[in-house]
Amino acid sequence: xxxxxxxxxxxxxxxxxLLTTWMSVASAEGIVLNMVGAWPPKISSAADVGIRxxxxxxKRAKGxxxxxxxxxxxxxxxxxxxxxxxxGVFDIWYGAPxxxxxxxxxxxxxxxxxxxxxDNGPGSELFDFMVKMYEKKGARYLGHFSGDVGTGNHFxxxxxxxxxxxxxxxxxxxxxxxxxxxxxxxxxxxVTLPPSEVYLALERGTVEGFTWPYxxxxxxxxxxxxxxxxxxHPLYRDGISIMMNLDKWNSLPADTQQIMLESVATIQxxxxxxxxxxxxxxxxxxxxxxxxxxxxxxxxxxxxxxxSNSALWAHFKSAMSAEDYSTARRxxxxx
Numbered sequence: 001x002x003x004x005x006x007x008x009x010x011x012x013x014x015x016x017x018l019l020t021t022w023m024s025v026a027s028a029e030g031i032v033l034n035m036v037g038a039w040p041p042k043i044s045s046a047a048d049v050g051i052r053x054x055x056x057x058x059k060r061a062k063g064x065x066x067x068x069x070x071x072x073x074x075x076x077x078x079x080x081x082x083x084x085x086x087x088g089v090f091d092i093w094y095g096a097p098x099x100x101x102x103x104x105x106x107x108x109x110x111x112x113x114x115x116x117x118x119d120n121g122p123g124s125e126l127f128d129f130m131v132k133m134y135e136k137k138g139a140r141y142l143g144h145f146s147g148d149v150g151t152g153n154h155f156x157x158x159x160x161x162x163x164x165x166x167x168x169x170x171x172x173x174x175x176x177x178x179x180x181x182x183x184x185x186x187x188x189x190x191v192t193l194p195p196s197e198v199y200l201a202l203e204r205g206t207v208e209g210f211t212w213p214y215x216x217x218x219x220x221x222x223x224x225x226x227x228x229x230x231x232x233h234p235l236y237r238d239g240i241s242i243m244m245n246l247d248k249w250n251s252l253p254a255d256t257q258q259i260m261l262e263s264v265a266t267i268q269x270x271x272x273x274x275x276x277x278x279x280x281x282x283x284x285x286x287x288x289x290x291x292x293x294x295x296x297x298x299x300x301x302x303x304x305x306x307x308s309n310s311a312l313w314a315h316f317k318s319a320m321s322a323e324d325y326s327t328a329r330r331x332x333x334x335x
Contacts, residue, residue, distance in 0.1 A: 030061075030063050030064050030065060030066060031064065031065045031066070031252065032065075032066050032068065033065070033066070033067045033068070033091040033092055033248065034067075034068055034070050034090045034092070035050065035067050035068065035069050035070060035090065035091065035092040035093065035094070036069075036070050036071060036072065036075050036076055036081055036084075036085075036090045036092075036093055037050045037069065037071075037072050037093065037094045037095060038072065038073075038078050038081060038093070038094065038095025038096060038099060039072060039078075039095065039195070039216070039217075040072045040073075041069075042220075043217055043220045043221065044195075044216055044217045044220070045215060045216055045217045045278050045282075046096075046213070046215070046216040046217070046240050047072075047094070049094060049145045049240040049242075049267060049271055050069070050094030050240070050242065052267050052270065052271075053067075053094070053263060053264070053267050054068075054069055056263040056266055056267055057259060057260055057263045060259045060262065060263055061256070061259050064255075064256060065252075065259060065260075070090060073194070073196075075090070076089060076090070077194075078095070078099070078194055078195075079099060079194070081093055081095065081099070082095075082099055082100045082102075082103050082139075082243070083103065085139060085243060085244075085245055086103065086137065086138040086139055086245065086246075088245050088247065088248070090245075091244060091245050091248045092142075092242065092243070092244045092245075093242070093243045093244075094240055094241070094242045094243075095240065095241065096108075096176060096178070096239075096240065096241070097110065097111065097144060097239065097240075097241040098111065098176055098177040098178035099176070099177065100134075100137075100241075100243075101177035102177075103139075104133060104134055104136075104139075105315075105316075105319030106133060106316055106319055106320035106324055106325070106328065107130075107133060107134060107137075107141075108177070108178060108241075109316055109320075109328045109332075110126075110130065110144045110146075110239065110332075111154075111178060111236045111237060111238060111239065111312070112236065112237070112309070112312065112313070112332060112334075113126075113144075113146070113237060113332055114149065114332060114333055115332070116148075116149055116272065117268050117269075117272075118145070118146045118237070118239055119143065119144045121143075121264075121268055122143070122261040122262075122264055122265055123261075125331060126331040126332065127141075127143075129324075129327060129328070129331055130144070133324065134243065134246075135246060138245070138246050138247075139243045139244065139245065139246055140243065140244040140245070140246045140249035140250075141241070141243060142241075142242040142243060142244055142260065142261070142264050143241065143242055143264040143265075143267075143268055144239050144240070144268075145239050145240045145241070145242075145267060145268055145271040145275075146237055146238065146239030146240070146271065146272070146275060147215065147237070147239075147271070147275035147276040147279060148272045148273065148275075148276045149237075151234075151237075151275075151276045152234025152235070152236060152237050152238075153213045153214070153215050153234060153236075153237060153238050153275065153279055154178065154179065154211060154212070154213045154235045154236040154237070154238035155211065155212070155213070155214055155230055155231060155232075155234055155235065156173070156179075156209060156210070156211045156230070156231045156235060157210055157211070157212070157223070157227045157228075157229060157230050157231070157291075158171070158208065158209035158228070158229045158231065158294075159202065159208050159209060159227070159228050159229070160228070160229070161228075161229055161292075161294060162229070162231065162294060163294075163296070163300070164296070164300050164303075165186055165300065165303055165304055165307060166186070168183070168186045168188045168209075169187035169188065170187060170188070170189070171188045171189065171209055172188070172189045172206070172207045172208050172209075173188050173189065173190060173191060173207060173208065173209040173210060173211065174191045174192070174193045174198055174201060174207045174209070174210035175190045175191065175192065175210070175211055176211070178211075178235075178236060178238065178312075179211040179235055179236070181311040181312055181314065181315040182235060182307065182308045182311040182312065183211075184311075185307060185310075185311040185314075191206075191207050193210075195212075195221060198210055198212075198221070198223060199221065199222060199223060199225075199226055202223070202226040202227060203226045211235060213238040214230070214279060214282045214283060214286065215275050215276075215278045215279035215282055216238075218282045218285070218286060219282055219285035219286065219289065224285060224286045224288075224289030224290065224291055225289060227286075227291055228290075228291060228292065229291065229293075229294050230283075230286060230291055230292075230293055230294065231294045231296075231304075232293040232294055232295050232296075233295075233296055233301050233304045233305070235304075235308045236308065236312070239275075240271070242264065244260075313329075313334075316328065
């Protein structure tokens with residue numbers, strides 16, 4: 001299916017519907033790169049990270065380099081985008097790092113990060129570790145962007161009130177790759193759906209809950225209209241990643257690469273406060289829409305945190321090499 005989707009995109013590109021647009025910028029003076037994103041701007045607030053990155057690079061480059069945003073799932077289906085990037089269908093991508101689970105199974109280990117900047121920024125040992133992990137898969141890791149430390153932002157939403165982690169047993173829950181292992185570990189049934197299908201699935205009752213970072217445009221999707229509860233204890237410190245096709249990255253002059261890395265550092269700093277602030281705005285909208293926040297007892301909250309962490313680390317242990325797993329835990333201060 002992935003190859004079919006990518007092939008359809010290439011047919012559209014060279015049939016003329018997209019060729020004119022893409023060739024016109026390619027003939028302009030300076031280097032031109034095309035970016036595709038997992039989520040649409042103006043609906044998904046997380047898309048702001050990708051758009052801000054484009055603006056920062058274009059400002060710093062002063063014409064030597066221009067990044068053009070080409071669109072999202074209408075260009076390449078969301079879950080097919082990582083493979084399309086590796087194949088060179090486009091040059092740069094933003095989205096959830098866990099969307100790379102099928103290509104780089106350990107590539108979203110920074111979702112467990114306890115640091116101010118999830119990967120400690122360009123030039124750090126942890127950042128370089130992530131770069132090497134993705135290089136093996138044909139991509140150049142550029143950075144991970146997330147909210148302030150202590151503001152975990154990936155939550156679970158349910159249609160029935162739950163008072164303990166045991167209440168999730170048997171429940172059908174829409175998940176991204178990030179939370180699949182937690183849901184399975186507590187006896188739930190993980191369901192894979194793109195964000196565009198969540199509203200209808202909740203309305204029809206085909207899923208009984210879902211997980212999502214609520215800073216990421218929860219109310220823009222209108223989910224507060226069909227969701228009843230949010231469990232007020234985060235699962236993970238979710239974030240946004242920016243990746244680039246490795247061959248395209250290697251073809252750039254050193255000064256252009258430096259512009260991009262400096263832009264990454266700037267947007268990483270900006271994103272921390274922005275994501276945390278937007279999270280508060282979204283929660284207010286969810287409550288206004290009629291949703292209720294569930295607060296567990298202290299013991300249940302601890303169990304929630306312990307199980308979510310152990311489930312994802314157990315997956316990483318099986319999916320990563322023993323050396324990479326050990327290095328990741330060391331670099332993030334777990335061992």
